[in-house]
Amino acid sequence: MVAIKFVVFFVAVTFVSGKFVHEMKMPGKDIPFTWLNCSTNELKIVVEELKLSPEPIKLGKNIILSAIVRVKEPVGLDERSPVNVDLTADVVKPGQEQPLDVCEYDEGHCHFKNVCSRFKGKESPKIQKELGLPYKCPLLTGIYRIPKTTFRIPELEYTINGVFNVTIKITEGKTQIGCLTFKFCLESCY
Template sequence: MELSLTASLLLSLLVAAVPQQVDCGSSGLKRVMRAQLLGFDWKNCGKPDAPAVLKTLAVSPDPIAIPGNLTASASGSTAVELAAPLAVNVTLEREVAGFWVTVPCLDELGSCHYQDGCQLLDQLIPPGQDCPEPLHSYGLPCRCPFKAGSYSLPKSDFYLPYVDLPHWLTNGNYRVQGVLGAGGKELGCLKIALSIHSE
């Protein structure tokens, strides 16, 4: 999958697993001063002929501290242009007593269907605004449409700010799956596994 689409899917997955910073006065949110993401792992879960594929993704350190610094690199390709509307189906599971339980969609977080991932990107990075670093420096797009091709992000440093988490997102092991689709066809699928430890 094109790198920026990879970023789009990862953002969508992280929207489900680690919400964006929002007002603590909102119902059911708790301020998290420190958190750690441990055991980050990923894999493609699409069909063998899926047009959008993440080829490499490396993140460090382990554990990842929030707030804190993150180093990441990625590469991927897409055989077709990816344009709005780009559906994203997210499934979030939490391990409870040795069983994986699906977390329902609550306030647009959890196991949710997003009709257009392109609109999610526009909310995070408004049109007309430069793409965030390091995408901007490497000339990588951050909005739809994403042209067919292969892209890579060299090892780059990011800063992760503190977040406000919903009350149901507590310490534990999580699995997140994101499926991209358009016109009723699956374009790509990515699974992420991690553990959350917050204070």
């Protein structure tokens, strides 16, 4: 569950266009944190920089995230073309070859319809106010910087670990406006 909530956090701060791959070495084995464009189309939202540390991500510990996001055209102007976010996520656990479909167990954290309607009449969360990030639609043209920010990953009653492979697709109506694929390690990957 925390892994899904972590992915949802990425949805809130990351969308990608362009071709870029970022890799880091992980302790014990070379399993990189990577992110890259999963579309060759010209998209409205571009992540120009995305950093995450330390690796691997540990439950009950802090992570530091920073990003630079460029919005090339306003998003969410027309209510007849709702903004939707769809995730696919799987985890490869140590010692297993077949990935497990994370969304199969919790569809509610993988598909978000009409994202703009979720903001109406709601106050910005404290963290977004502190970072100066918008919590409304339309999302206007500009560059949004997320400085190095520390987040605590909660502990769970159970252990979950492995390499997570995630794809986030953002559409406005029927048009794809953002796409990101990334891989990260939770707890241990070997």
